[in-house]
Amino acid sequence: AQSVTQLDSQVPVFEEAPVELRCNYSSSVSVYLFWYVQYPNQGLQLLLKYLSGSTLVKGINGFEAEFNKSQTSFHLRKPSVHISDTAEYFCAVSEKGSQGNLIFGKGTKLSVKP
């Protein structure tokens, strides 16, 4: 069955340090990949998505992610984080041929400390 695993439930990091949030997925068909961010008491906002083409995808707020088909991974990175990046981050996939329902991981809480 299709699933998304976010390997870290919480990631504490100091301001201006680099960060990587890990995501692995399993699916029997090809997928599209997404990263969403959720700030406290808000809905989800799309950070970036991989549909096709270059495996390195750049998103908003300086985030980027790399699709690795052999590793079935889509890790999110930022070279230098800010306090304002403190939020929960969700990796999601949708399967090609589906009606577009997103399958989410359990989320990673990123805490940026001064």
Next chain:
Amino acid sequence: ETGVTQSPTHLIKTRGQQVTLRCSSQSGHNTVSWYQQALGQGPQFIFQYYREEENGRGNFPPRFSGLQFPNYSSELNVNALELDDSALYLCASSLGSGGPSSEQYFGPGTRLTVT
């Protein structure tokens, strides 16, 4: 451009009661999806509506039902509420018939507490 809006923001219900949650799509979006996000979990797909018809459903019982109106707004109805229905309910809209590559725009959610 108006984003996705949901009402009410918070709701407290008693076990066994029924609840209706509402969603207004982003302007021009004709597909609406509903998700349930339990505490500490990622959102789970409930169902999707396109042109007023259910266009896909996740692993939720029939007491979860929905409607989409001609103006593309939508309702989520839950009957016979159970304690485990306590969650944040998210509505998302997208263009066209949805589809796996479509970007979904999420509302702020409705926090439902069942006591």
